[in-house]
Amino acid sequence: MASRDNEQTELEGLPAHEKRQTVRNSSFFKAMRNSLNGIWLILVRERNMRIHVVLAFFILVAGLHYGLYRADWLWVTMAIFIVVFSEFLNTIIEAVVDLVVEKKYHPLAKLAKDVAAGAVLVAVGVEIIILLLIFQPYVWRQFGIVTNFSDLLHQFQQ
Ligand SMILES: Nc1ncnc2c1ncn2[C@@H]1O[C@H](COP(=O)(O)OP(=O)(O)OP(=O)(O)O)[C@@H](O)[C@H]1O
Numbered sequence: 810m811a812s813r814d815n816e817q818t819e820l821e822g823l824p825a826h827e828k829r830q831t832v833r834n835s836s837f838f839k840a841m842r843n844s845l846n847g848i849w850l851i852l853v854r855e856r857n858m859r860i861h862v863v864l865a866f867f868i869l870v871a872g873l874h875y876g877l878y879r880a881d882w883l884w885v886t887m888a889i890f891i892v893v894f895s896e897f898l899n900t901i902i903e904a905v906v907d908l909v910v911e912k913k914y915h916p917l918a919k920l921a922k923d924v925a926a927g928a929v930l931v932a933v934g935v936e937i938i939i940l941l942l943i944f945q946p947y948v949w950r951q952f953g954i955v956t957n958f959s960d961l962l963h964q965f966q967q
Contacts, residue, residue, distance in 0.1 A: 822853030851900050857929070858896045865889045868940065875947035888939040895932035899925040 834840035851858050872885055902925040910918045949955070 820850075822850045851897060855896065855900055858893070858900070861889075861892050861896055865893070871944065875944065875951075877943070877947070881943045884939050884943050888936040888943075891932045892929070892936045895929045899929050 830843075834843060852862070868885060868889060872882065877885065902921055906918045906921050946955075
């Protein structure tokens with residue numbers, strides 16, 4: 810138990826002077842503060858999350874550059890969300906596993922962590938597919954090539 814207490818004060822991203830709260834949040838604002846702290850902690854502790862956020866920024870810039878339609882923005886938002894959300898779940902699972910096994914090797918710990926990491930990989934794969942499907946007509950259009958089926962139909966009708 811002592812080792813867990815030490816780990817708590819040494820947790821990267823968590824101020825050492827942080828008051829140790831283990832009871833329910835006394836107010837909505839306290840709950841909000843702890844939730845924002847969770848977002849801050851994952852950004853400070855997880856390099857992969859920082860990479861996802863930077864990539865999301867460039868995707869948003871590309872979306873603005875190409876002037877995506879509203880429906881396309883919904884897909885792009887969902888694509889970014891599933892990756893960020895899966896990274897949140899991955900971090901939660903890693904933390905809970907570490908809390909339970911306390912640095913000892915356990916095949917179930919490996920299973921939980923590897924499967925959680927696999928979920929992030931699947932989410933990234935889905936994100937890539939969505940982004941390719943959404944962005945490719947805009948990119949081709951820049952070179953004067955029409956690939957969108959409805960645009961093609963529209964051209965024939967004219
Ligand atoms: N207690 C454990 N028992 C068995 N295997 C473990 C244990 N801890 C970690 N591993 C193995 O080491 C790998 C890396 O674990 P770690 O907790 O360092 O994740 P990480 O490097 O932060 O991963 P990610 O890049 O997904 O955040 C796991 O995927 C798992 O295969």
